[in-house]
Amino acid sequence: MANVADTLPSAAEQSPDQPAQTGASWDALSREILELKRRRNAVILAHNYQVPEIQDLADYVGDSLGLAQQAARTDAGVIVFCGVHFMAETAKILNPHKVVVLPDRDAGCSLEESCPPDRLEALQATNPNFYTIAYINCSAGVKALSDVICTSGNAVRIVEAAPPDRDLLFVPDENLGAWVIEQTGRPMTLWQGNCYVHVEWTHAAISRIREEWPGAPLVAHPECTRAVRMLADEVCSTEKMVTWCRNTDARAIIIATESGMLHRLKKECPDKAFIAAPTDKCRCNECRFMKLNTLEKLHDCLANLEPQVELPPAVIERARLPIQRMLDISARSR
Ligand code: 13P
Ligand code: SF4
Numbered sequence: 001m002a003n004v005a006d007t008l009p010s011a012a013e014q015s016p017d018q019p020a021q022t023g024a025s026w027d028a029l030s031r032e033i034l035e036l037k038r039r040r041n042a043v044i045l046a047h048n049y050q051v052p053e054i055q056d057l058a059d060y061v062g063d064s065l066g067l068a069q070q071a072a073r074t075d076a077g078v079i080v081f082c083g084v085h086f087m088a089e090t091a092k093i094l095n096p097h098k099v100v101v102l103p104d105r106d107a108g109c110s111l112e113e114s115c116p117p118d119r120l121e122a123l124q125a126t127n128p129n130f131y132t133i134a135y136i137n138c139s140a141g142v143k144a145l146s147d148v149i150c151t152s153g154n155a156v157r158i159v160e161a162a163p164p165d166r167d168l169l170f171v172p173d174e175n176l177g178a179w180v181i182e183q184t185g186r187p188m189t190l191w192q193g194n195c196y197v198h199v200e201w202t203h204a205a206i207s208r209i210r211e212e213w214p215g216a217p218l219v220a221h222p223e224c225t226r227a228v229r230m231l232a233d234e235v236c237s238t239e240k241m242v243t244w245c246r247n248t249d250a251r252a253i254i255i256a257t258e259s260g261m262l263h264r265l266k267k268e269c270p271d272k273a274f275i276a277a278p279t280d281k282c283r284c285n286e287c288r289f290m291k292l293n294t295l296e297k298l299h300d301c302l303a304n305l306e307p308q309v310e311l312p313p314a315v316i317e318r319a320r321l322p323i324q325r326m327l328d329i330s331a332r333s334r
Pocket of ligand 2: 084110111112137196198223258288290
């Protein structure tokens with residue numbers, strides 16, 4: 001059996017969130033980024049899975065919902081989106097006349113890849129009564145085909161608000177969709193997509209770490225499989241994890257989500273120990289797409305205003321409606 005004191009060095013080993021560069025070069029680069037940001041009148045929005053040095057520089061760090069809300073209300077001229085491509089696209093859809101850049105254009109998402117718009121359109125054609133709810137982890141093309149968008153932070157609320165006489169089609173995450181069905185009791189047709197990171201956790205690996213840490217609650221993201229979710233004390237979005245961990249009396253907490261989250265949690269709850277849930281293969285679940293972004297690329301995208309997110313005006317116009325619907329429902333339920 002492990003104890004809390006044991007975790008303090010080993011938790012850091014489990015989630016190698018310290019930069020390899022020297023402090024001096026890091027500081028110089030950070031100063032340049034902040035100066036560029038000032039000159040460009042830019043805002044830096046970063047997801048909870050970004051590397052620590054980007055999180056530490058950002059104006060706002062949060063989950064997909066918080067980031068979309070920030071993008072909707074910013075008055076900055078340039079939005080620098082440190083996350084993955086679909087998140088930057090959402091910011092562009094909400095700000096069609098602003099420059100939106102992201103450090104690495106190739107920062108994709110396995111969920112987005114699983115759901116090409118033409119295949120969704122073909123499925124929608126099989127049932128005119130479908131009401132399509134798209135998890136925000138999808139392309140602008142899929143958003144443009146959807147009735148409403150949701151994030152893991154508001155998916156239950158969005159499904160509860162869906163018209164009762166329609167057949168719900170939930171895309172593209174089958175695990176989040178299944179969890180929402182469990183929470184709401186509302187049947188839905190689920191697209192067969194998943195997050196390649198979150199499906200790595202297994203019932204066996206999580207059971208083992210729970211035995212090692214009998215007093216530590218498990219907090220899991222709803223993109224995990226049901227076999228893992230059923231072992232969790234709390235299933236929630238990355239931002240809700242911060243609130244839950246702040247409020248619990250537990251001194252050590254097992255976290256089943258991408259490793260970048262541990263940096264945010266350690267900053268928000270410095271008196272608690274966070275244990276990265278192990279998979280059968282390793283203890284370091286990193287999203288290879290999120291980790292494409294580096295401080296150097298952040299610097300270069302601010303300096304060159306490249307790569308920019310560009311979308312056809314018709315897609316922007318169509319995709320804006322379901323995103324706005326989501327923001328309105330979320331604002332009403334606060
Ligand atoms: P959150 O909205 O909970 O931050 O999740 C985003 C994501 O990509 C999870 O893999
Ligand atoms: Fe997509 Fe999974 Fe990466 Fe989140 S962690 S961005 S769902 S691949």
